Amino acid sequence: MTDAEVIKRAKYKSSVKDPGIRGILKMMRERFVFQPNDPSLSVKLNVEFR
Numbered sequence: 415m416t417d418a419e420v421i422k423r424a425k426y427k428s429s430v431k432d433p434g435i436r437g438i439l440k441m442m443r444e445r446f447v448f449q450p451n452d453p454s455l456s457v458k459l460n461v462e463f464r
Contacts, residue, residue, distance in 0.1 A: 418443060426450065426457055 420441040425434030426448050435457055437450040448459035 424448065426459060 422439050424439035427434040435450050440447045445462045
C-alpha cells in the first residue's frame with residue numbers, strides 16, 4: 415500500500431480564545447505534524463501513533 419498524506423492549512427491554538435498560529439498540518443498514517451508558516455517560531459507539533 416502507498417503512504418498516503420493529507421496536507422491542510424491550519425491554525426495551532428493552545429486555547430479557545432487564542433487567535434492561533436498559522437501553518438501547515440500534515441496528516442500521515444503514523445503521525446500528525448504541524449509546521450508554522452513563520453520558521454522563527456518554536457511551536458511545532460509532532461504526534462506519533464500506531
